Amino acid sequence: MTHKLLLLVCCIFLLAGTAAAETVPCDSDGDGTLTASELATAILDSLDARFMGGTVEVPSSDDLRDAAFVYEHWDGRALTITDSSGRETTLSRPLRKIAVFNSDTIEMMRSIGVESDRVVGVSKYTLEDPTYFPEYRGKANLGSTWAPDYEQAAAVRPDAVFLYATISQSSCDEIEETLSSIDPGIRFFRFDSYRPTAYADEVRTMGALLGKEEGAERFLAFHGSVMDTVAGRIASIPADERVSVYLENWDDYKSAGNGSGYDEKIGLAGGRNIFADTAVEYPAVDPEAVISRNPDVIVKIVGAGELVFGGYGDDDPAPFEEVTRAIEDRPVWDRIDAVRDGRVHVIHSDVIGGPEYFIGVAYMAKWFYPDLFPDLDPRAVHQQYLSEFQRLDYDLEEHGAFVYPV
């Protein structure tokens, strides 16, 4: 009982800070729409009080700043958005303090130009990757979706927490439940930020939510230029003439079944997954089955499991070559067309498993149909993504190992 009483007191105390969050600031007539005239009056009242000796009641600078945002980005009205879990949320003020448990979402936010100073806490995975996320060094460590640090998450007083939409739903539900009980004013948003089918919609929704509409459209134009080029050129290839592909993740003989993310990406690149008839998402397959299905191309993913090398923090391509040789040397695999024709490719999970999947799709399309894509340079796409959208000083000519053969 004592615990519950103390919790109630804390909640009331925290609620006091968010009680006024439901109306559009500076909407003086209370009709739900902040007009240019209402905003101008609020600005003049504020300037009058601070610089001209005026004595009228003025909005706080926080109200004024939030009003400017709502007017500029949301047409002066509260914004209702639907996240990737299908939940609708209505906001009448911008999100200023964001906590993000999902590093894919942090990357998506950076793609559209969200300033790092709006982010008050990140996952331990973001902090463990200072090469890729240098600007988040020193932010509060929220732990992970599976082992959250609630004390840290509550201490940074986020006004919004971002979680995965379809991964670890029960863990994400528990985080929501716990943090809501600490501070009922926290808003929760679910985004995956890596799934191709939802990617463009998530970027747009994120742009509207965080006032980065232009950044979102600029990024989607870039993303679309790659994906549309690939889709446009493979469209004319009949289904039965498409390159057959065996994809194996970092575990030997672990492939991708129907409806899995990798199955989808093979399709986006114009390939035909030889295990697309398998209902299991990531099936363990029989080596004999690979031989009998005789794929034209083999794609091996590294960067996780027993094959943790390459990516942004490792410049050595040698392990990629070793993995390729190991696949080619598997017993009887020299009968497979892909091995015989030298079409075994290794790709790092960074550029196919997360928000950078479209770079992986570009690589695979070029591997599957080199004659169709003589002008597509996946490495240049990757470099542009890093320099222009991730704003990283990272030169792929000098650093990183992502694919083999290069």
Added chain:
Amino acid sequence: MNPSVMTPRRAVGLCILIALLAAPATAASVERTLTSSGNDLTVTLTVTDITVGGIVETIPDGCTWAGTDHPENRTRVSGQKVAFAVVGEEAVRYRLQGPAEAGEALAGTWEDLETGESGAVGSDGPGTPGEAAQTTVPSTPGFEWAAALAALVVLCVRRCGR
């Protein structure tokens, strides 16, 4: 993505990158241009990269307010001060009566309400964010402590309940 060994070269690069990321993304500014004809002074304030903001100009002694093209409901005059609300405008023009040389004594300040940047009219760039915004409501003292306490209580309740 794996953490890498921090070489001196990479460390320098990282420092440069952090410095670049820390820099303001835009270069908001308000520049003043004066034209005079006899005793009439026309002042044009050119607003760059400020969508919603405010400008306050101090009219020097010897000059008097003579009007503006800026909307009436976005302009306020009080004594020798004039305030303009900027809501999408790229220029603000107003008129004074007075000698041409008095125009040189004009002084003003601007604020970008979206970014919190502020600066002096006519200066090259923005000042410290929030510098001129003095009505910021201070955060509630002890709030972080209370949040942490609430977190501990919740955890304690949850653990005791298992």
